[in-house]
Amino acid sequence: MTMEKSFDAADAEARIAAGWEAANAFAAGANARRAETFTVMIPPPNVTGSLHIGHALNNTLQDILVRWHRMRGFDTLWQPGQDHAGIATQMVVERRMAERGEPGRREIGREAFTAKIWDWKRESGDTIINQLKRLGASADWSRNAFTMSGAPGAPAGEEGNFHDAVIRVFVDLYNKGIIYRGKRLVNWDPHFETAISDLEVENREVPGHMWHFKYPLAGGATYEYVERDEDGRVTLRETRNYISIATTRPETMLGDGAVAVHPSDARYAPIVGQMVEIPVGPKEHRRLIPIITDEYPDPDFGSGAVKITGAHDFNDYGVAMRNGIPLYALLDTKGAMRADGLSYADSAAIASRAAAGEDVGDVTAVNLVPDELRGLDRFEARKRVIDAITAEGLAVTYLHREIEPETGAEHLERRPVIDAKPIMQPFGDRSGVVIEPMLTDQWFVDTKRIVEPALEAVRSGRTEILPEQHRRVYFNWLENIEPWTISRQLWWGHQIPVWYDAEGNQYCAPTEAEAQAMAPGKTLTRDPDVLDTWFSSGLWPIGTLGWPEKTPELERYFPTDVLVTGFDIIFFWVARMMMMQLEVVGDVPFRTVYVHGLVRDEKGAKMSKSKGNVIDPLTLVDAYGADALRFTLTSMAAMGRDPKLGPKHVEVNRNFVTKIWNATRFAEMNGVRGGGARPQPSHTVNRWIIGETARILMATDEALASYRFNDAATGLYAFVWGKVCDWYVEFAKPLFDGEHADETRATMGWVLDQCFAMLHPIMPFVTEELWALTADRDRMLVHGDWPELDADLIDADADRQMNWVIALIEGVRSARAQMGVPAGAKLDLVVTEADPAARAALADNGPLIERLARVNAPADGTAGKGMISVSVQGASFALPIGDVIDVAAETARLRKAEGKTRKDAEGLQKRLSNPKFVENAEAEVIDETREKLAALEDDIARLQAALAQLAAM
Structure with a gap:
């Protein structure tokens, strides 16, 4: 099949996603070739939610880990699902009822109102799931869970036992005295007339008196x-x-x-x-x-x-x-x-x-x-x-x-x-009204009785929290923990399984019949409150795997391996899952917690609707493709730092997608096909690129194993764009005609296959498309084998020689650009000094050097007037440029550039010398300022060296 001139992301993404789904490619255990399991639990988005940029980052990172392990043959489960989002869902449905002119919930009663919520969920509740599929998330969608599955009144299609798990845990903790009813101060939303959690309170600075x-x-x-x-x-x-x-x-x-x-x-x-x-x-x-x-x-x-x-x-x-x-x-x-x-x-x-x-x-x-x-x-x-x-x-x-x-x-x-x-004033994030601290009767978890195992698990390393700084947040909250308010005055949610008689005595049981059996002859009334959604989502790891039943999934996939989450719910969700799972099943819910940063706008400001700087990830997907967005977010996901995102960043990485496509298309036009075994080439260029492929694979594996997603992305970018699409493609062109043509085609096809595989976890769509177009395959890339290469493939002689050639070409190109030499001018390359290894490299690669550096054949000589020098390991060269540039004009241009660069550097130096800046600025801002200063100082050094060369001409 002949490749199109460009990659049509909109067409390909929908078609490829449909193919994955039809093949059930993401099912638990798909492509498993080894005994080890790898399990990730999705932080369940609200059923009312739509994909925002934080979701895009969070799910991209999870997907990278899952695809990487699936390709390596692990028995992989990425468990998806949604949270029933009590207050948000109730608000959405009540608003819809009002817009339709229907009676309010109090008029129709609880049972009819919850039925309307289930109707809404059936119609609109999968919005964010479909949006995650557009992003390329490879969760096992056939297992999509819901925190209200199996609840009384749930319609067909919402079967499950999550409700039973929640109720069973409540009853068990109640009987142990860990759950109790008491009067305490809580955040109260006067609009919804319910207690809310701290996470649902938005503190705003407002004019006050x-x-x-x-x-x-x-x-x-x-x-x-x-x-x-x-x-x-x-x-x-x-x-x-x-x-x-x-x-x-x-x-x-x-x-x-x-x-x-x-x-x-x-x-x-x-x-x-x-x-x-x-x-x-x-x-x-x-x-x-x-x-x-x-x-x-x-x-x-x-x-x-x-x-x-x-x-x-x-x-x-x-x-x-x-x-x-x-x-x-x-x-x-x-x-x-x-x-x-x-x-x-x-x-x-x-x-x-x-x-x-x-x-x-x-x-x-x-x-x-x-x-x-x-x-x-x-x-x-x-x-x-x-x-x-x-x-x-x-x-x-x-x-x-x-x-x-x-x-x-x-x-x-x-x-x-x-x-x-x-003044700072608390507002309900859903209602927008001022929150009141209010003394009310609520249900509480006596967290001090279940907190110690959660502390010990992280102290001992049974669960690791990355980056290290977030351990302090975890410990600080748990070591100073207060009783957890778990009741909400809503109708949508898991209703408290407690009944009262006329004297106010409590009867806690999974069902009304069991409660009635505890109070024979008495009329019982059920507590009208529901459980906080954080209580039910606190059971997410075991609840989605079928607990309290001893299911095969629970036996195989629990404890889970990695939780990828945002810093803002370390205590609301992460810590509570730790406490709940350790109390209920006696084990940690996950072995590693990776905490990513907050996606900010390109100026570093927090995104908010009021500022008008919110970025819709689907708008970026429409404009640049899912792969470009995913790669951008991954390349910015430095551990402990907040990504700063703007459309221009995604556009740059759309160009990366185009670069890969064009390089593959060039290969196709030169008879290159993939799918072959690793070749055993003799030419230096081909031996070199195989070694470079092994090197980047080892670096990528090490980066992903350490959750250094940005290092994996930037390393692959440098390799695929720089080493493969630029250098190797250029080096291979003359080899397509001659004795090394067949091995070069085989090598290029094999190298591109490895590129597709290594990039697939980050950029699944374009790589799946290229995988299918470049060979007759027996399976999709999503189930392809992850490369297994080691350092033995690095040919020291080829590595040394080709990197020497690249250094020389780059040195000549840099000198030409800095001195303003016209692009079309072909210069002499005077060899003023060269050791035997350098001369061998010149002899073996002379035509490559001449074509790519735009120089004449190297010739021995001495440096003289009107020449500038270029040095590489073991050799020095001179480029005669006196006759092709205006030395005075170039000197003036470089001095002007040096002056501006120096002024910029002095401004940054002054900022770093200001104690107030160093004391008050965020560590990330200080580090970025130092990095900018270091880059400017390097520029100044290069400009000074160029001016010195011009002065000597």
């Missing part, structure tokens, strides 16, 4: 307030009857339980233990709270005193727990001020008794929201609280001076102190 208020001392008491400077000198001394605090959320003052100061803060030592009045609420019920000490307040920030509202701030919660401060909830599930519970008068009375040290028991029903604020939106309540405190004269004020422009009259006015400044 800090209000300063006075809390009067009880009974009109006063104290001497003294401020001192760093040297102990008094800078302010006054009598005060209040302590001031600053807050960004004045509405939460209604639930204050104390005011805290640092134990070392001498300003407030006289009043620690006294009571202060909360400056808001009906005066007849104005509450008193104590002044306490705690390590949390910063004496150097603001007034040094902080209000403690334990039910509405995570830091305050910690202070309250340490000091026995009651927790008073102010908001309802929608983020409005509570309208339930006891009357304000009764609530205030109970809170006052608690503040006085009396044990008042559970304060859940206590509602400290004044009647006039009950039911109000939280932000409207904030305005009213501020206005009420200010009107009462309890806002901290400053003296504002204003001069009338016309009359010059001076006006003095007391104004409230309000600091306008940016």
